[in-house]
Amino acid sequence: MNAAARKTLRSPSALVEARLTGADRLAALEQVAARYAVAITPAMADLIDPADPNDPIARQFVPDARELERRPEENPDPIGDEAHSPLEGVVHRYPDRVLLKLVNACAIYCRFCFRREMVGPGRGGLSPQALAAALDYIGAHPEIWEVILTGGDPLLISARRLQDVVTRLAAISHVKVIRVHTRVPVVAPERISAALIRALRTRKATFVVIHANHPRELTKRARAACARFIDAGIPMLSQSVLLRGVNDDVETLGGLMRALVECRIKPYYLHHADLAPGTGHLRTSIAEGRALMRGLRGRYSGLCQPTYVLDIPGGFGKSPIGPSYLSEGGAVVEDFNGRRHRYPPRR
Numbered sequence: 001m002n003a004a005a006r007k008t009l010r011s012p013s014a015l016v017e018a019r020l021t022g023a024d025r026l027a028a029l030e031q032v033a034a035r036y037a038v039a040i041t042p043a044m045a046d047l048i049d050p051a052d053p054n055d056p057i058a059r060q061f062v063p064d065a066r067e068l069e070r071r072p073e074e075n076p077d078p079i080g081d082e083a084h085s086p087l088e089g090v091v092h093r094y095p096d097r098v099l100l101k102l103v104n105a106c107a108i109y110c111r112f113c114f115r116r117e118m119v120g121p122g123r124g125g126l127s128p129q130a131l132a133a134a135l136d137y138i139g140a141h142p143e144i145w146e147v148i149l150t151g152g153d154p155l156l157i158s159a160r161r162l163q164d165v166v167t168r169l170a171a172i173s174h175v176k177v178i179r180v181h182t183r184v185p186v187v188a189p190e191r192i193s194a195a196l197i198r199a200l201r202t203r204k205a206t207f208v209v210i211h212a213n214h215p216r217e218l219t220k221r222a223r224a225a226c227a228r229f230i231d232a233g234i235p236m237l238s239q240s241v242l243l244r245g246v247n248d249d250v251e252t253l254g255g256l257m258r259a260l261v262e263c264r265i266k267p268y269y270l271h272h273a274d275l276a277p278g279t280g281h282l283r284t285s286i287a288e289g290r291a292l293m294r295g296l297r298g299r300y301s302g303l304c305q306p307t308y309v310l311d312i313p314g315g316f317g318k319s320p321i322g323p324s325y326l327s328e329g330g331a332v333v334e335d336f337n338g339r340r341h342r343y344p345p346r347r
């Protein structure tokens with residue numbers, strides 16, 4: 001059956017029925033689902049190979065009993081959004097840009113989500129009053145140069161509502177850039193309609209940043225959905241999360257970056273997985289991440305190089321975490337083959 005015509009799977013029993021998990025796991029997964037939202041769109045369900053116990057798509061979306069194991073370093077608000085939220089729906093951590101969270105729901109729920117304690121179906125979105133207050137806040141802060149629509153997934157709202165928000169943002173003269181962070185073009189490409197693209201076209205520079213973690217996610221339909229934005233003059237960037245058993249080898253990670261660039265999408269960030277509760281089985285170490293980044297630099301085009309970043313727990317922002325090619329206080333620089341070279345000090 002056509003993926004677009006089928007329904008999103010929203011419960012462990014639906015996952016068992018679709019053969020994406022075993023009936024023996026049902027009881028354990030019911031416990032996980034009672035705590036963290038579950039949804040797998042038809043487009044992603046179709047990509048899962050039920051015969052592969054280590055399927056990288058399943059690892060991202062099919063719940064796992066280990067999600068109930070909380071490690072001491074894990075935190076329900078791992079990147080400290082709360083500390084920088086002046087009012088509902090707004091996170092203002094950096095002076096020149098804010099997050100505007102229109103909805104708390106997503107098309108699909110990633111098992112490693114850093115907002116997993118905040119998102120879910122029925123968590124609602126911004127009321128018209130809260131949206132008006134958020135827009136007033138942005139209008140009253142001339143230092144806000146960029147507004148980032150995020151959530152939840154902002155492309156879950158109707159084209160009409162999106163158009164309304166974008167038009168009101170574009171009317172604020174100091175807002176020069178609108179950025180949309182979304183997973184919809186990948187996980188529910190059928191939602192990327194002509195009306196939705198039209199809703200994003202304004203006089204302000206608009207960027208769409210997609211989230212993709214494995215090259216297989218870039219299906220023909222996902223590629224076509226992305227091409228619609230880009231052909232309409234909306235450039236695209238990508239964010240990926242480094243995940244154990246999903247993309248923590250150079251071939252997969254490099255393959256993902258190449259697939260993105262082939263779609264005219266510039267890889268932007270590779271996120272070190274945040275310390276969200278119950279996600280330890282999906283995290284790598286930072287040392288592993290740095291080694292993978294060295295592997296990418298050595299073998300793939302400069303276009304395929306994202307910046308590897310850590311969102312510092314506590315709300316201190318994102319920092320690039322390497323690797324570094326300089327040593328001995330800048331006197332020695334390493335090349336992509338690992339050979340070391342002296343660089344003369346400035347006189």
Ligand SMILES: *Cc1c(COP(=O)(O)O)cnc(C)c1O
Pocket residue numbers: 079091092093094097098099148318
């Ligand atoms: C990630 C993030 C941004 C965007 O950061 P960039 O480095 O500009 O991509 C802005 N605000 C908050 C609160 C964030 O977490």
